Amino acid sequence: MSNDEVSAFLTEYPDVQTIELLITDLNGVVRGKRIERELLEKVFAQGFYLPGSVMALDATGTTVEETGLGVEAGDQDRVCFPIPGTLAIVPWQGNDRAQALVSMFDADGEVPFLADPRQVLARVVEKFSTLDYTPCVAVELEFYLVDRERDANGQLQPPISPVSGRRMNSKQVYSMDDLDDYDFFIREVLDTAHAQNIPADAVVAEYAPGQFEVNLPHVTDPLEAADHAVLLRRVIRQVARRHDMEATFMAKPYIDESGSGTHVHVSLLNDAGDNIFAAEDPLQHPPLRYAVGGLLQMADSVQALLCPNINSYRRLAPGGYAPTSHTWGYDNRTAAIRIPSGEIEATRIEHRMSGADTNPYLAVAVVLAGIGEGLMKQVEPPEPVTNNAYDQDHPQLADNPRDALRAMEANEQISEWFGEEFLRIYSICKWSEVSLFERQVTELEYSLLLPYL
Incomplete structure (x- = not known):
């Protein structure tokens, strides 16, 4: 995203103090972090860091360690850059909040991190x-x-x-x-x-x-x-x-x-x-x-x-x-x-x-x-x-x-x-969720079985 776009936005919305930087995980859940106004131009020029394990979460929001993106690899950071055209105000938060979508790259900021679903779509495109x-x-x-x-x-x-x-x-x-x-x-x-x-x-x-x-x-x-x-x-x-x-x-x-x-x-x-x-x-x-x-x-x-x-x-x-x-x-x-x-x-x-x-x-x-x-x-x-x-x-x-x-x-x-790596990570996370749900005992099981067995 160009400095011109950032400068124009800050000029148009002088009351904005906090910016939410948003990324979706494998499940489509929005995650990210907040920064203050004075950091916005730096972040848009140089990016910011999130752990790659954000793309290895199950439905509970827990890192699936079998993917290799968690503690085994030191829970390493990746670089995220804002996506042009997505910087906008957040009306439900009042006049002081804005947001932007971001996408994830490897630590050097040059190679797309292919466990990021947006980068998967970019690969397909x-x-x-x-x-x-x-x-x-x-x-x-x-x-x-x-x-x-x-x-x-x-x-x-x-x-x-x-x-x-x-x-x-x-x-x-x-x-x-x-x-x-x-x-x-x-x-x-x-x-x-x-x-x-x-x-x-x-x-x-x-x-x-x-x-x-x-x-x-x-x-x-x-x-x-x-x-x-x-x-x-x-x-x-x-x-x-x-x-x-x-x-x-x-x-x-x-x-x-x-x-x-x-x-x-x-x-x-x-x-x-x-x-x-x-x-x-x-x-x-x-x-x-x-x-x-x-x-x-x-x-x-x-x-x-x-x-x-x-x-x-x-x-x-x-x-x-x-x-x-x-x-x-x-x-x-x-x-x-x-x-x-x-x-x-x-x-x-x-x-x-x-x-x-x-x-x-x-x-x-x-x-x-x-x-x-x-x-x-x-x-x-x-x-x-x-x-x-x-x-x-x-x-x-x-x-x-x-x-x-x-x-x-x-x-x-x-x-x-x-991409093989994306499919590997996705598969491991989803098998983990299958196991999670299959380890639950439901109310229906209690109502059908407890009185008779």
């Missing part, structure tokens, strides 16, 4: 660039608003709208009344996002009480698209907190309601600015077919990246608008890969496999890698599905982390895109 196409990427985020108070059984429940005084309790998909009830929240999310240069542009009520979706527009820089998604998730959570609610990006917060996903939309532009997916019959158009073929061919090996938590797999149930099979189709939300309807010029791929809990950098990286693989090797997809894919016989996606991790480890193809 660089490899994809050999195709001479410009990806046009947009991300949709689904989430739930929940009451900070639990119900009588200690379970999550939708919040009570301060406008209507009622608690949402039915599936009013695309309900304008629900949007009106939470207009105060939606407006503040959009206003706060715009204050941080995040171009969020639409919100809809989704298919469950308290569930919403917010859309980001297409941009021609995949890294910027993922940056927007990371920052928008933070905005949503913070605005919800200001209104005494919680926003959750868990993939399946309610077992009896729809899960939440992260949908990645991609089209490709040639040198003339034309969309190479555009065709009268996109299902028979070779570039689009190859792109889909690559995505489906890699689907098993990347499932663990798109579904990073135990809860992620609870979303993958038939009938819940989450994909469970290697399928694609035109305007079909039961398929893993959807080709949305609309104007020919806007023909694109909607990738629906990621849970809302995915790391946006990894989700975008997975989609670009699959499309790139398909185009480079001209991979033909299976026939597109029509009607309800859940009722049909198709190869199934992994519905548990063990199968997903084994598929990732068995496929040497994906290391060319994501």
